[in-house]
Amino acid sequence: MMSEQNFIYAIFAMCGVMLAVKVIPILFCKEKIKNTFIKSFLEYIPFAVLTSMTIPEIFHSTSSVVSATIGFVVAIVLAYIGQSLVIVALSTTLVVFIAEQIMHMMNIL
Amino acid sequence: MENCTSVIKPKGFMKGFKDGIPIALGYIPISIACAISAIKAGLSFGVSELLGAALFTGTGQQAAINLLKGGETAIIMYAITLFVINCRYMLFAISIAQRFEKGMKLWQKILFGILNTDEIFGFAMKEKGTLSPSYLLGLGTSPYIGFFVGTTVGSLVTDLLPASISSALGIILFAMFIAIIVPAAKESKSARGVIFIALALSVVMECVPTIKVYLDASWIIIICAIATSLIGAWLFPIKEEGGK
Numbered sequence: 001m002m003s004e005q006n007f008i009y010a011i012f013a014m015c016g017v018m019l020a021v022k023v024i025p026i027l028f029c030k031e032k033i034k035n036t037f038i039k040s041f042l043e044y045i046p047f048a049v050l051t052s053m054t055i056p057e058i059f060h061s062t063s064s065v066v067s068a069t070i071g072f073v074v075a076i077v078l079a080y081i082g083q084s085l086v087i088v089a090l091s092t093t094l095v096v097f098i099a100e101q102i103m104h105m106m107n108i109l
Numbered sequence: 110m111e112n113c114t115s116v117i118k119p120k121g122f123m124k125g126f127k128d129g130i131p132i133a134l135g136y137i138p139i140s141i142a143c144a145i146s147a148i149k150a151g152l153s154f155g156v157s158e159l160l161g162a163a164l165f166t167g168t169g170q171q172a173a174i175n176l177l178k179g180g181e182t183a184i185i186m187y188a189i190t191l192f193v194i195n196c197r198y199m200l201f202a203i204s205i206a207q208r209f210e211k212g213m214k215l216w217q218k219i220l221f222g223i224l225n226t227d228e229i230f231g232f233a234m235k236e237k238g239t240l241s242p243s244y245l246l247g248l249g250t251s252p253y254i255g256f257f258v259g260t261t262v263g264s265l266v267t268d269l270l271p272a273s274i275s276s277a278l279g280i281i282l283f284a285m286f287i288a289i290i291v292p293a294a295k296e297s298k299s300a301r302g303v304i305f306i307a308l309a310l311s312v313v314m315e316c317v318p319t320i321k322v323y324l325d326a327s328w329i330i331i332i333c334a335i336a337t338s339l340i341g342a343w344l345f346p347i348k349e350e351g352g353k
Contacts (some may be wrong), residue, residue, distance in 0.1 A: 002177060002180075002181055003152060004151075004152065004181060006155055006184070007152070007156065008156060008159065008175060009184055010176075010177075010182075010184045010187040010345075011156075011159055011160055011164070011173075012163070013185075013187055013227070014163070014164055014169065014173060014187050014188060014191040015163040015164060016188070017188050017191045017192050018163075018164060018166070018169070018191060018195060018198075018223075019223065019325070020163075020165045020192075020223075021192065021196055021199050021202075022198045022222045022223060022225055023196050023202070023218075023219050023222035023223060023327065024201060024202075025198075025199045025203050025206070025218070025220060026205070026206045026218050026219075026221070026222045027215070027218060027222075028201075028203040029138040030121070033200065033203060034342075036342075036346045036347060036348070037342050037343070037346060038342075039200070039347055040338075040341065040342035040346045040347045041338045041339060041341070041342040042196060042197050042199065042200040042338075042343065043197070043347055044197060044299075044300075044303045044338040044342060045128050045193070045194075045197045045334060045338045046197050046227070046289075046335035047293060047300055047303050047304050047307065048303055048304075048306075048307045048333065048334040048335075048338045048341070049168065049193070049194050049330065049334040050168070050286040050289055050290050050306050050331070051286075051290055051303075051304050051307035051308055051333075051337075052178040052311045052313065052330045052333035052334055052337070053168070053171070053172065053240070053283075053286060053330055054283050054286045054287060054290070055308055055311045055312065055315075056311065056312070056315045057175075057283065057326070058280065058286045058287075059319070060284040061280045061281050061283055062276050062277060063276040063279075065277075067277075068280060068333065070281075071191035071280045071283075071284065072280075072287075075280075075283070075284040075287040075288065076287055076291055078288075079287050079288045079290075079291035079292060080291050080295065083288070083293070084135075085135055085285055085288040085289065086135050086138060086286050088285070088287065088288035089138055089139070089142075089281050089282075089285045089288060090138060090266065090281075091229045092280055092281070092284035092287075093277050093278055093280060093281045093284065094120045094277070096276075096277040096280050097274065097276075097277035100273060100276060100277060103220050103272065104273075
């Protein structure tokens with residue numbers, strides 16, 4: 001693992017990148033982006049990033065693949081029926097917690 | 110009248126601040142979870158606070174922590190990762206800049222740019238007409254406070270949490286990502302297509318063992334995201350303004 005000192009430099013670098021993408025276009029770009037391809041590309045980036053960050057990493061995010069899979073399904077169902085972000089996040093965590101307690105009791109965790 | 114926008118008007122600022130409170134409340138669990146994973150990755154309290162305050166983004170922070178856990182990583186890699194994850198802000202910044210009140214000062218634009226997030230952008234764009242600097246800065250301030258409070262709480266409680274709770278909390282950020290992805294997939298065919306492509310690529314990358322020998326997880330995410338968005342932009346170009 002990187003030393004904390006170096007990680008602090010990395011934080012400054014990342015902060016600089018954030019400022020560049022968030023501030024510079026506000027100051028200099030008066031024109032709307034007309035190019036459909038670039039517009040679509042930028043529009044899709046968040047979904048693509050979030051999907052690739054979640055899969056497959058979510059399955060290794062708890063103590064067991066089983067509890068993580070249960071959480072994964074619960075999150076999808078809750079999000080699908082239109083629950084808010086906070087509700088989805090907290091309920092999923094709670095379900096995983098309960099599932100892991102049950103697994104402990106059954107001695108399978 | 111020259112200085113009508115050069116000062117922050119308390120009334121407009123407070124209206125924005127209040128409108129930002131629901132966003133702030135939503136950020137608290139996210140930032141708590143981020144701070145917990147930062148501390149668990151071995152960062153000290155101060156560095157975890159700095160990370161939260163300097164980046165003000167859950168997704169970016171999680172990606173940074175993944176890189177940190179992945180081993181010795183060049184600083185340029187952190188910068189590239191954050192750029193890819195956040196390049197969508199260029200789009201947000203450009204479209205919201207068209208709604209700024211005339212005469213908005215440079216420092217107000219810079220400050221709003223720093224405070225801007227997906228949720229703030231979404232909220233501001235729902236408002237009609239031009240947006241006053243006082244309102245926008247108010248709208249950005251309460252979520253930032255919420256995020257900072259969450260970061261602090263998360264950084265402080267990590268060591269006190271029993272292993273059972275901290276294991277369950279491992280999933281919270283991913284649940285949040287799902288809560289963002291699924292409604293978009295439900296609503297729009299093209300988002301559904303893009304998510305499916307990303308999913309397929311991720312699974313392929315995960316299943317082909319040689320890929321992981323040469324590329325670490327953050328490169329895989331970046332490559333998947335860029336490839337997916339390129340394919341998406343090619344297959345499902347967005348036609349009119351706001352259309353999906």
